[in-house]
Amino acid sequence: MTKFEIHQFICRTDNYGVLISDKNTGLTMSVDAPDAMKIDEELEKKKLNLTHLLITHKHQDHIDGIEYLKKKYNCTVLGPELEKDQIPQLDITLIGDEYIDFSGSPIKIIETPGHTLGHIIFFFEREKILFAGDTLFLMGCGRVFEGTHEQMFESVKKIRELPADTVIYCGHEYSMANAKFALSIYPNNKNIKNRYEYIQKTVSEKKYCLPTTLEVELNTNPFLLYDDPVFKNELGKIKSTDLEVFSETRTRKDNF
Ligand SMILES: [Zn+2]
Known part of the structure; x- marks a missing residue:
């Protein structure tokens, strides 16, 4: 409260x-x-x-x-x-x-x-x-x-x-574009899939997607998943450090 x-x-x-x-x-x-x-x-x-x-x-x-x-x-x-x-x-x-x-x-x-x-x-x-x-x-x-x-x-x-x-x-409403990117690099993640659908619905109803909570982000934000072994594997970075995984994610988003 x-x-x-x-x-x-x-x-x-x-x-x-x-x-x-x-x-x-x-x-x-x-x-x-x-x-x-x-x-x-x-x-x-x-x-x-x-x-x-x-x-x-x-x-x-x-x-x-x-x-x-x-x-x-x-x-x-x-x-x-x-x-x-x-x-x-x-x-x-x-x-x-x-x-x-x-x-x-x-x-x-x-x-x-x-x-x-x-x-x-x-x-x-x-x-x-x-x-x-x-x-x-x-x-x-x-x-x-x-x-x-x-x-x-x-x-x-x-x-x-x-x-x-x-x-x-957050400073911007980029949720739809971010959700599309997240799904593209981590397509088999159920939390991301569900959230993508939720965001699609929210945006189509012209409602705000924010605020969010850290708990939800921890499960669905690819920039916070740098130590998730399944995500690392999807990126082909299973042996990489957390920083390398984060950096790869940032680079892919820049080119998305
Ligand atoms: Zn700025």
């Missing part, structure tokens, strides 16, 4: 906007700022006052709305120290492995380099809710634009070590 109300909506084409609010204190946070107008509209609709803006990484589709939202709400903007020169109007920079407080709840900042070098994610430790940005997606993981496969592997591993009942929100 959480005291927070979480409101998720699509911005741009496939970015997720997400607002986390505590009705008792009136504090409201947005994770990333993909689209100022859309976020503003949702805030107005819910009668919320934006107090915090947490930025996962510097890509334009995550920071586009900062200026407008900061001007209108005078919210505190927090984001990665390593990308402070590319992200406008940061009030507080975060290096990872520290905690911030939001409405009396501790949020762990976790460094997850790979997609970008400064990427950070936000874990509400008490509520077990993770905002994974572009590091992990439903049945997928972020493209490795700046880091190495090894860095991304270590970042994904940090997520895999969180409690299994962690609820995960």
Whole structure:
């Protein structure tokens, strides 16, 4: 149970906007700022006052709305120290492995380099809710634009070590494409097959596939299956290390 109300909506084409609010204190946070107008509209609709803006990484589709939202709400903007020169109007920079407080709840900042070098994610430790940005997606993981496969592997591993009942929100709705890929490389896995069908149905009903849970991802996300012997065998990588299996999966997805 959480005291927070979480409101998720699509911005741009496939970015997720997400607002986390505590009705008792009136504090409201947005994770990333993909689209100022859309976020503003949702805030107005819910009668919320934006107090915090947490930025996962510097890509334009995550920071586009900062200026407008900061001007209108005078919210505190927090984001990665390593990308402070590319992200406008940061009030507080975060290096990872520290905690911030939001409405009396501790949020762990976790460094997850790979997609970008400064990427950070936000874990509400008490509520077990993770905002994974572009590091992990439903049945997928972020493209490795700046880091190495090894860095991304270590970042994904940090997520895999969180409690299994962690609820995960992601930066994009890529579920259908990810499910197709997962099924293509692991066609005989019953969990993946079932989930593919579930996603197909959900998308056809124009509903959101997210949030997900770590427990479900552990069984169906090919980027978390690097030590599953059956999966390794399907890839022809039975003798490979976990990192090699992860890297092979990432390369295949890049070329899918
Ligand atoms: Zn990105």
